[in-house]
Amino acid sequence: MSGWTQFKAILRKDLIRELRTRDMLVSMILFVLLAMIIFHYAFTVKEGADLTYFTGGMLWVTFIFAMLLGLNRSFAQEKDEHCLDGLLLCPVDRVTIFFAKTVGNLVFLLIIQAVAVPVFALFFVQRSFLGDLLPFLAVLLLADIGICSLGTLLATISMNTRSRDLLLPILLLPLLVPLLIAATGATTLVFAEGIGFGSVVARLLVLLGFDAIFLVAAWGTYDFAIGE
Amino acid sequence: MKKLLSAPVLFAAAGILLVVGVVLAFWYSPIDASSMGFSQKIFYYHVPIAAAALVAYGVAFVAAILYLRSQDLKWDRLGYVSVRIGLLFSILVMATGMIWGKASWGVWWAWEPRLTTYLLACFLYAAYWVLRSVVDEEQRRATYAAVFAIIAFIDVPITYFATRLMPSGLHPVLSGLAGSMAVSFGICMLGMLTLMTALIKRDYEIELIKDRVTDLKTSLGG
Amino acid sequence: MTVAEGAKYVAAAYAIIMAVIIVYYFMSSRRVAVLQRDIQLLESEVKRQTPAPGAE
Numbered sequence: 040m041s042g043w044t045q046f047k048a049i050l051r052k053d054l055i056r057e058l059r060t061r062d063m064l065v066s067m068i069l070f071v072l073l074a075m076i077i078f079h080y081a082f083t084v085k086e087g088a089d090l091t092y093f094t095g096g097m098l099w100v101t102f103i104f105a106m107l108l109g110l111n112r113s114f115a116q117e118k119d120e121h122c123l124d125g126l127l128l129c130p131v132d133r134v135t136i137f138f139a140k141t142v143g144n145l146v147f148l149l150i151i152q153a154v155a156v157p158v159f160a161l162f163f164v165q166r167s168f169l170g171d172l173l174p175f176l177a178v179l180l181l182a183d184i185g186i187c188s189l190g191t192l193l194a195t196i197s198m199n200t201r202s203r204d205l206l207l208p209i210l211l212l213p214l215l216v217p218l219l220i221a222a223t224g225a226t227t228l229v230f231a232e233g234i235g236f237g238s239v240v241a242r243l244l245v246l247l248g249f250d251a252i253f254l255v256a257a258w259g260t261y262d263f264a265i266g267e
Numbered sequence: 268m269k270k271l272l273s274a275p276v277l278f279a280a281a282g283i284l285l286v287v288g289v290v291l292a293f294w295y296s297p298i299d300a301s302s303m304g305f306s307q308k309i310f311y312y313h314v315p316i317a318a319a320a321l322v323a324y325g326v327a328f329v330a331a332i333l334y335l336r337s338q339d340l341k342w343d344r345l346g347y348v349s350v351r352i353g354l355l356f357s358i359l360v361m362a363t364g365m366i367w368g369k370a371s372w373g374v375w376w377a378w379e380p381r382l383t384t385y386l387l388a389c390f391l392y393a394a395y396w397v398l399r400s401v402v403d404e405e406q407r408r409a410t411y412a413a414v415f416a417i418i419a420f421i422d423v424p425i426t427y428f429a430t431r432l433m434p435s436g437l438h439p440v441l442s443g444l445a446g447s448m449a450v451s452f453g454i455c456m457l458g459m460l461t462l463m464t465a466l467i468k469r470d471y472e473i474e475l476i477k478d479r480v481t482d483l484k485t486s487l488g489g
Numbered sequence: 490m491t492v493a494e495g496a497k498y499v500a501a502a503y504a505i506i507m508a509v510i511i512v513y514y515f516m517s518s519r520r521v522a523v524l525q526r527d528i529q530l531l532e533s534e535v536k537r538q539t540p541a542p543g544a545e
Contacts, residue, residue: 192418196411201401209397210415213390214422217429224432245429256421260414263335266407289503305495309502316506359509363502370498462510473517476524483531487538 042135049126049139053113054146063112064150067105071155074101075162094163095227099182099219101155106148106186107211110194111204113144118198127265137191137261144187152179164230174239175229181246182222185253189214192257195264221245274472277465284458285312291451306370311452313363315459316356317385321423323353323463324388328420331413341475343409346416347399348470352463354392360385380430387426391419 057063078097082090090097117123126136156179160168168175190211197206225242292311298304327349334342364382369375376382395415402408 189418192414196398196414199402199407200398200411201403202397206398206401209394213387213394214418216387217422217425220429220432242432245425245432249425249429252421252425253418256418260335260417263410264414266410306498308495308499312503312506355509355513359506362505362509366498366502366505370495466510466513470517473521473524476521476528480524480527480531483528483535487531487534 042132045131045135046139046142049131049136050143053140053143057113057147063109064147066112067109067147067151068154070108071101071105071151072158074104075155075159079162090163091165091231092227094159094230095223095225097163098156098159098226099223102148102152102183103186103212103215103219105151106144106190107208109147110144110190111207114194114198115204123265133262133265134258136265137195137257140195141184141187141191141257144191145183148183148187152183160230166230166233168229168233171229171233174243175226177243178222178225178229178239178246181243181250182218184250185218185246186215188250188254188257192261192264195261199266218246218249221249274465274469277461277468281458281462281465284454284461288451288455288458291454296448296451306367309363309367309370311455312459313360313367314452315456316363317360317381318456319459319463320353320356320360320385320388322460323349323356323467324392324420324423326467327353327416331416334409334413338406340405340409340478343412344474344478345467345471346413348474349467350392350395350416351470352466354389354396355466356463357385357389357392361389380427383430384423384427388423391422395419 075097078101079090082088082093082097190207193210193214194207197203197210200206221242225239225246228239228242288311292308296311298307327346330342330346330349334340334346361382364385365375368377368382395412398415399408399412402411
């Protein structure tokens with residue numbers, strides 16, 4: 040079985056398993072929508088407060104915390120059902136497992152975002168940013184890749200410790216700060232001012248660099264993270 | 268040669284360098300012409316400590332790689348000790364940085380690149396510590412810690428560049444050092460790096476002694 | 490900022506550095522002392538037990 044076939048098989052297994060029951064997806068979508076409502080009440084203390092320059096921040100904080108929940112849930116499930124142990128018994132390259140899981144998580148995040156972003160725009164974004172859709176999607180995808188790749192690597196580690204799901208935020212959040220800075224900056228620009236591709240380029244480059252560097256780092260270390 | 272690089276000798280060397288450095292900083296180097304004035308003197312220790320913290324984290328990074336390749340636990344000990352010293356120095360960077368900030372800008376805290384990066388480094392390596400404390404099995408603990416040490420070290424410069432995207436022009440940029448300032452600064456830098464090396468070496472030897480104690484206890488049947 | 494005002498801050502900064510490093514050094518010295526004592530006890534215990542290897 041070639042690496043690519045193995046990758047597709049593992050990815051398919053994870054996607055089908057979740058799409059069959061959909062509990063994780065539904066819970067994460069509900070969480071994200073609820074978070075937006077809470078943000079509104081948390082920040083509009085003054086009458087007619089303008090949250091335009093907070094939009095990027097609110098959006099990405101919501102997605103990152105949703106992914107923390109999702110990663111914890113999916114890896115806890117794997118561990119309790121011993122799926123990972125079964126997988127490790129097969130002659131699969133560990134890195135293939137990493138990429139399959141990362142892409143799986145990426146797909147879930149994209150599904151959630153497809154629902155959440157329009158609702159968010161309805162609640163918080165004044166100007167129509169359809170003209171800037173391409174840069175926005177680029178930011179979305181690049182940031183998602185960073186969150187999912189680091190998240191998968193660290194969730195693999197944290198699930199095998201005593202603290203399990205408590206540990207993941209502590210490990211992941213400090214690492215994601217540069218990504219958060221770049222993503223929120225770019226997103227806020229799109230939502231607030233809608234300048235063309237130009238001003239968002241610096242931040243896109245940071246995200247690209249972040250993704251490239253950490254994908255390589257995760258690829259190099261995942262063998263060790265997934266353990267004996 | 269081995270004797271020359273032993274911890275006590277390194278401490279003595281560090282002590283001499285740091286004392287000479289600080290004396291030169293106050294009596295030989297001029298008071299800074301910029302608005303910072305006298306409070307700029309903090310930089311002679313503040314920047315070397317910052318550099319030493321990064322070097323300590325770098326040592327942990329290298330030790331992590333060496334551990335993953337050899338599975339020899341002594342590299343894990345070295346990594347653990349280096350992170351601890353790095354954390355100690357990072358806390359000192361922030362403390363002196365805040366004092367300097369209060370002196371020159373009038374505020375205790377500002378969200379500017381360098382302070383923020385060291386703050387995040389503190390959290391990153393505190394996470395390293397937490398990770399170590401929740402894994403009971405030795406080899407697994409060392410492996411996870413090594414993976415995280417590698418990822419964390421890569422993240423520090425990225426964080427620095429990313430924070431520079433944020434608007435803030437507060438941190439004093441030291442553009443070029445006048446000759447007499449450079450001498451004192453160089454000596455302080457050397458002194459801090461030597462101090463860092465001495466502390467790491469000493470702590471590392473302590474860890475090896477601790478391992479020996481554990482071995483003795485197990486061979487005696489607990 | 491006059492020298493007098495600045496001196497307060499500078500002194501505080503250097504004092505903190507010295508204090509923290511010295512405290513850290515002495516804390517680890519205490520640890521070393523405890524470990525050395527443990528080693529001596531354990532090594533004498535090992536010496537005491539080895540003359541009778543067959544008896545184990």
